[in-house]
Amino acid sequence: SIVYGVLLRPLPYNEPDRIVVVRSEVDYDGAQRPVTVSVQWNELAAWNRPFDAIAQAAFYSSEVVALSGNNGSEVLPSAVVSSTFFSTVAGPLAAGRPLDVSDDNAPSVVISERLAQRLFGSIDRAIGGQLVLTRQTYTVVGVASRAFQFPSANVDVWMPAGFVHAVNPRCCGFHVVARLEPGGTIERARAAVHSMIQSSTLGRGRPSTAFRTNVLRLSDDLVSNVRPALLALFASVLMVLAIACGNLINLLLTRNSVRARELAIRRALGASTGRIVRALLVESAILSAAGAISGVVLAAFSLTALSRLAAGAIPRLETVQIDRPALLFAICLAGLATMLTGIAPALRAVAGTAIPNQGSGMTATPLGARRLQRAMCIVQVALAVMLLVGATLMGRSLVRLLNVDLGVAADHVLTASLNLAFGERPTDAQTIARINRLVETIAALPGVRAVGAGTSLPPSVSRIAVTLRRRGDVVDYQAAAVPATPGYFSALQMRLIKGRFFTDADDDRHPPAIILSENTAKRFFGGDDPIGRALTMPTVRDGVRSSAEMTVVGVTANVKYAGLAAPPDDIVYRPFAQQPWVAPFLVVRTAGDPSDFANTLRREIAAADNGMVISSVTTLEDLVAEATAQPQFRTILLAAFASLALGIAAIGLYGVVAYAVSRRTKEIGIRVAMGAAPGEIQMMVLRDGLIVAVTGIVIGTAAALAGARVLSRLLYGIAPTDPVSFVFAAAGLLGLTLVASYIPARRAARIEPTRALRTE
Numbered sequence: 088s089i090v091y092g093v094l095l096r097p098l099p100y101n102e103p104d105r106i107v108v109v110r111s112e113v114d115y116d117g118a119q120r121p122v123t124v125s126v127q128w129n130e131l132a133a134w135n136r137p138f139d140a141i142a143q144a145a146f147y148s149s150e151v152v153a154l155s156g157n158n159g160s161e162v163l164p165s166a167v168v169s170s171t172f173f174s175t176v177a178g179p180l181a182a183g184r185p186l187d188v189s190d191d192n193a194p195s196v197v198i199s200e201r202l203a204q205r206l207f208g209s210i211d212r213a214i215g216g217q218l219v220l221t222r223q224t225y226t227v228v229g230v231a232s233r234a235f236q237f238p239s240a241n242v243d244v245w246m247p248a249g250f251v252h253a254v255n256p257r258c259c260g261f262h263v264v265a266r267l268e269p270g271g272t273i274e275r276a277r278a279a280v281h282s283m284i285q286s287s288t289l290g291r292g293r294p295s296t297a298f299r300t301n302v303l304r305l306s307d308d309l310v311s312n313v314r315p316a317l318l319a320l321f322a323s324v325l326m327v328l329a330i331a332c333g334n335l336i337n338l339l340l341t342r343n344s345v346r347a348r349e350l351a352i353r354r355a356l357g358a359s360t361g362r363i364v365r366a367l368l369v370e371s372a373i374l375s376a377a378g379a380i381s382g383v384v385l386a387a388f389s390l391t392a393l394s395r396l397a398a399g400a401i402p403r404l405e406t407v408q409i410d411r412p413a414l415l416f417a418i419c420l421a422g423l424a425t426m427l428t429g430i431a432p433a434l435r436a437v438a439g440t441a442i443p444n445q446g447s448g449m450t451a452t453p454l455g456a457r458r459l460q461r462a463m464c465i466v467q468v469a470l471a472v473m474l475l476v477g478a479t480l481m482g483r484s485l486v487r488l489l490n491v492d493l494g495v496a497a498d499h500v501l502t503a504s505l506n507l508a509f510g511e512r513p514t515d516a517q518t519i520a521r522i523n524r525l526v527e528t529i530a531a532l533p534g535v536r537a538v539g540a541g542t543s544l545p546p547s548v549s550r551i552a553v554t555l556r557r558r559g560d561v562v563d564y565q566a567a568a569v570p571a572t573p574g575y576f577s578a579l580q581m582r583l584i585k586g587r588f589f590t591d592a593d594d595d596r597h598p599p600a601i602i603l604s605e606n607t608a609k610r611f612f613g614g615d616d617p618i619g620r621a622l623t624m625p626t627v628r629d630g631v632r633s634s635a636e637m638t639v640v641g642v643t644a645n646v647k648y649a650g651l652a653a654p655p656d657d658i659v660y661r662p663f664a665q666q667p668w669v670a671p672f673l674v675v676r677t678a679g680d681p682s683d684f685a686n687t688l689r690r691e692i693a694a695a696d697n698g699m700v701i702s703s704v705t706t707l708e709d710l711v712a713e714a715t716a717q718p719q720f721r722t723i724l725l726a727a728f729a730s731l732a733l734g735i736a737a738i739g740l741y742g743v744v745a746y747a748v749s750r751r752t753k754e755i756g757i758r759v760a761m762g763a764a765p766g767e768i769q770m771m772v773l774r775d776g777l778i779v780a781v782t783g784i785v786i787g788t789a790a791a792l793a794g795a796r797v798l799s800r801l802l803y804g805i806a807p808t809d810p811v812s813f814v815f816a817a818a819g820l821l822g823l824t825l826v827a828s829y830i831p832a833r834r835a836a837r838i839e840p841t842r843a844l845r846t847e
Contacts (some may be wrong), residue, residue: 088390089092090321091416094310094405097589099234101177102266104250106139106305107273109263109280113298117732121299122552122565122650125260128252131169134263138283140275141270145172146248147238148259153509153700155219155803160509162702163202163220165244167251167259173197175266176237180211185230190228191249196220200369200809202243220244221509223254226729235303238262240405255512264305277302309402316721316798323728324785326470328420330732333463333470334739335428335804339371341746343436349434353508364433371429372421379421383409393724400717430803431459457747461779464736464743468783471729471736476791478729480798480805482721483812487804488718493545493711494646494655495579499536500674500707501681502544503688508669518667521696528695529675534684534757535675539574543567544707546714547760549648549656551668557611558621558636565655566607567648570666576643577676579707584608586618586641593640593662601637601658608642610657617642620657637661651714652803674707681706733819737827744776745831765836772835777821778827784817791816 097103112121126146134144146169153160173185181200182760195548196218198206203213210230218225231245251258267276277300284300310317315549353363387409394404496588507513507521524542529538531754543549549567556563576588585606593600617639624635645655663671673692677684685704692701748755755768797805805812 088386088409088413089401089404089407090317091392092411093401093403094314094317096403096406096412097181098780100237101620103306104304105267105269105271106176107147107265107267107276107302107718108305108308109144109265109300109302110308111284111298112301115644118602120653124298128248128259134265135171136283140268140271140280141265141279142271143171143175144263144265145169145175146174146261148248148261149236149238149242149247150259150701151506152220152223152244153506154247155222157777160700162506162700164239164241165220166238166248167246167248167261169248169261170369172245172264175264177266178235178237179232180235181232183214185229186245186247188248188249189255189627193247194223194225194246194250195228195243196225197231198227199231199235199243200233203227203230218244220246222511234406236403237264240402257512259805265302272370273302273304273795313401313717314561316717319477320721320724320803321800323474323725326474327728327732330467330470330735330739332424332427333467333743334735335371335374335424336432337460337463337739337743339367339428340433340435341742342366343432344711345617346436357739360437363437364430367436368425368429371433372425375421375424375428379417379422379732383414383417384769386413389678394659396723397716397720400720401719410623432570435459460746464779465739465783465786466752467732467736468737468780468824469787471789472787472816472820473794474589474725474729474783475819476734476788476795476812477798478722478726479812479815480802480809481718481725481797482810484802485715485718485722488651488715490617491647491803492650493651494644495545495581495707497707497711499677499679499681499702500578501677501684501688502675502707503673503692503704504670504702505540505673505692506702507698509698509700513669513823515595515667518669519664520574521699522663522667525673525692525695525699526574529673529688530574532687532691534678535779537574537578538722539572539576539578539674540663540671541569541571541575541674542671543569543648544672544674544710545579545652546647546649546711548650549658550670553624553659556623556759558623564611564640564657568658568659568661568666569648570661570663570671572663572667575663575674578676581646583643584642584644585616586639588641588643589660589662594664599635599637599665600640600662602641602643602656603639604643604645604658606645608639608658651711652718660668674759679814718801718803733823736820737823740776740779740824741827741830743779744772744828745834747775748772748831748835755835759838768836768838769829769832772832773825773828776824776832780820780824780828784820787820788813788817 098106100106105142108503111124111126114121114126115755125148128146131146134146134221145614148167149164150165150166150167154163168186170186170188170191173187175661177786182202183197186195186197190686195660198218200210202212206218207213208217213227213230216227218227225246228328236242248259248261265276267273280300280302284298294429376587390409392405397404401664416532443658447653505525507518513521526540529535549571553566553568554563555566571589573593576583586602601624603611603617611617611622612620620635620639622639624637643660646658647655648658649652673688675681675688689701689704692699698829758768791813792808799807
């Protein structure tokens with residue numbers, strides 16, 4: 088259901104396969120990874136010109152707005168979109184009309200269905216209603232259906248880019264979404280976009296080797312990060328199913344062997360081979376149908392739990408349900424399971440029918456059936472090894488990820504996302520004064536050990552990028568920048584390698600200063616001491632562009648500002664008073680539980696500056712937990728599948744060994760009568776189980792080695808051929824085999840010769 092709902096179900100837009108997004112990136116010297124390039128508003132005309140394969144293009148930008156109400160302001164996720172956005176995406180509306188070119192000169196908005204219900208009580212009453220967004224009154228002209236989730240599922244407001252840009256010329260950095268012409272292909276669209284960019288101002292001054300543009304289907308772009316993980320989990324599900332089918336084949340072989348007398352009588356009474364096979368397949372179909380029905384019921388109950396477990400980690404998960412495609416798939420699986428589990432045992436049963444032993448009521452299991460049983464056990468163990476190896480690799484990777492060095496101390500830290508620009512945009516001096524005043528107010532509260540403000544929080548990606556140049560150099564370097572107040576470093580307990588942190592003296596009246604991360608210092612200055620060296624950076628202050636030469640005053644330990652699994656970016660820190668930002672994070676280190684301080688922090692921020700909008704208050708530990716949500720989800724599921732596979736394989740192995748002992752009762756009795764010790768009997772039975780297990784372990788290990796590289800994209804700090812994981816998996820299966828074989832071996836050692844031979 089999840090694979091279909093996330094990866095395969097068509098998007099709820101008109102002809103969704105024709106919707107594409109354009110992604111551009113550029114390589115900079117000194118940057119760890121390519122930098123995403125946004126499109127500016129004045130470049131819209133270049134995209135509105137007709138070119139091959141693309142029928143229409145539109146701009147969009149993900150932003151936030153402040154919704155004013157009777158109870159104060161709240162922050163809403165929004166999208167600023169060009170006039171062709173809704174006709175390009177062609178998503179469903181619940182009421183009203185979409186934005187069009189006429190709205191570029193009017194304060195109009197489209198809102199989400201959930202926001203319409205919350206604010207107006209119904210979607211019909213929302214049309215014509217008014218909202219105060221960032222101190223500007225807008226009229227609601229349309230309500231987007233719940234299925235309309237572009238550019239993201241949490242967007243509540245779509246605003247006309249023309250009007251927003253007229254009010255605030257600094258807005259925004261846009262991305263491009265387009266609709267292919269009927270019959271247009273991705274390849275033609277890529278060529279057309281590349282040609283257009285190279286011939287326009289978009290690509291001017293950018294080397295073709297450094298600047299790249301790609302065109303992707305929207306459906307592929309949305310799930311590109313989760314596709315490998317979901318396909319790996321789906322493969323593990325099929326492996327568990329294969330193990331279960333193998334187990335059922337063994338059980339049916341055993342049962343049919345016991346039913347040899349019945350089958351012989353049926354044949355003696357005139358039943359044909361086909362009729363007996365059909366009867367046995369019907370029995371197998373009943374088992375498969377019962378299993379399929381039970382599985383669907385269990386899936387319906389577990390889907391909610393899975394959705395909670397992966398909340399925020401998998402796109403479109405909230406729309407997943409057990410619908411017709413899932414039910415049809417379950418029916419097909421039931422039919423496949425019937426064929427897999429029923430054909431071989433049925434054919435073996437009719438081929439191996441013998442005259443029943445009148446004395447014992449038992450028949451010897453045919454050699455072919457015994458070989459098939461052992462082969463099924465080997466396959467089960469091999470598949471279980473593969474799953475256990477994958478689960479161990481993922482588990483060890485998750486442990487490494489959870490224990491990764493952030494470069495800061497995440498405990499006892501409360502964060503608040505602030506914005507001073509909802510309304511009249513403050514000047515740099517006003518921004519500095521308001522943030523400094525807030526920091527002083529919060530620092531005076533009881534239970535606060537340190538407080539500061541900065542523009543980024545680990546492990547999230549830094550929101551500011553700067554261009555740097557060494558004195559006397561001709562190469563521009565790209566690095567992520569974090570303007571921060573002096574208390575930011577102590578609140579996060581960052582480690583100073585050399586030099587000093589910022590002080591209150593690092594303001595706009597003193598020489599510009601800069602702090603480098605350890606890796607950045609090595610990249611710029613090698614093994615030389617960077618303290619006192621100079622770097623040049625282009626600056627914009629109150630709309631005036633200039634260039635500033637900054638002196639390196641300190642070097643800090645590396646901090647993860649690009650995600651937990653990514654290597655640290657090149658990071659530079661600027662004094663907040665020298666590079667202010669209207670949307671910083673407040674960082675508070677508390678003496679007690681930071682969650683208990685959240686309401687106090689909200690109240691004090693509102694009292695200190697009622698024009699400052701808070702979008703979220705959360706602990707830094709919660710932010711780190713969100714970053715690990717996706718690897719935790721796939722690790723937990725894969726571990727559950729591996730555990731299930733181990734249990735099924737162990738039961739199957741136990742059943743085969745126990746059945747073999749029951750069929751060899753007479754032989755074991757003779758061996759004991761001839762003087763065999765109980766220990767020898769135990770070893771004989773254990774040896775049979777170990778031969779099956781070791782064969783399966785060898786095959787499974789070889790297969791896991793061949794396929795482990797598929798997991799390489801999902802691992803952190805662990806090689807896909809990690810020997811510890813393979814040894815652990817093999818040892819676990821071997822130990823489980825000993826346990827599964829020991830019980831029937833112990834029972835065999837206690838067989839009394841007289842009782843075993845009494846049947847003769």
